[in-house]
Amino acid sequence: DLxxxxxxxxxxxxxxxxxxxxxxxxxxxxxxxTVDNIRYFSYQPDQNIKVLVVDGDPKTVAHQSETFYLERALNPFTMALSNIEPTVSTLEELPERDLFDFSVLILCNIRELPFDYELELEKFVNRGGALFIALGDQVDPKF
Incomplete structure (x- = not known):
C-alpha cells in the first residue's frame, strides 16, 4: 500500500x-x-517498429534540423540494438510515402499538410497507426 x-x-x-x-x-x-487505474499494453518481440519522421523545417546543417535529435533518440545506435527503425522524410516527400509501411508517424513542426492529406492521416490512424504531432515555430495555429 502507498x-x-x-x-x-x-x-x-x-x-x-x-x-x-x-x-x-x-x-x-x-x-x-479512476481514469488511471488501468493500463493496456502490447509487446511484440523481434518486430521492428517502423517510424516515419517528417521534418517540417529541414536544415542544411544536420544538427539544426527538426528531426536530428529525435532520430538519434529513437535509434541511438543500430538496428541490432534498437527495435525502432526511423525514416526521416521532408514534407514534400510525404505524399509519395505509403503510410501503411509504418506503425508510427511523427510530424515535426509542420506548417500545413498537403491538400486533402488529412484524409490520409485519418485512414492511417483508423487502421491502427500512431500519430504524434510536435509543434514548433512553423506551425500555423489556425491549421
Missing part, C-alpha cells in the same frame, strides 16, 4: 514464448481518480 502522493515500483515476470505477441493490462484498485 500513501497518497507516494510512488512505488513493482516488478513481476511473465513467461514469454519466442516470437509470441503478448497483450494485456495492468490494473490497480479503484481510488478517487
Amino acid at each position: 500513501s497518497p502522493g507516494a510512488t512505488g515500483e513493482k516488478e513481476f515476470s511473465f513467461p514469454l514464448l519466442e516470437n509470441e505477441t503478448v497483450s494485456g493490462r495492468v490494473e490497480i484498485p479503484d481510488d478517487a481518480l
Whole structure:
C-alpha cells in the first residue's frame, strides 16, 4: 500500500514464448481518480517498429534540423540494438510515402499538410497507426 502522493515500483515476470505477441493490462484498485487505474499494453518481440519522421523545417546543417535529435533518440545506435527503425522524410516527400509501411508517424513542426492529406492521416490512424504531432515555430495555429 502507498500513501497518497507516494510512488512505488513493482516488478513481476511473465513467461514469454519466442516470437509470441503478448497483450494485456495492468490494473490497480479503484481510488478517487479512476481514469488511471488501468493500463493496456502490447509487446511484440523481434518486430521492428517502423517510424516515419517528417521534418517540417529541414536544415542544411544536420544538427539544426527538426528531426536530428529525435532520430538519434529513437535509434541511438543500430538496428541490432534498437527495435525502432526511423525514416526521416521532408514534407514534400510525404505524399509519395505509403503510410501503411509504418506503425508510427511523427510530424515535426509542420506548417500545413498537403491538400486533402488529412484524409490520409485519418485512414492511417483508423487502421491502427500512431500519430504524434510536435509543434514548433512553423506551425500555423489556425491549421
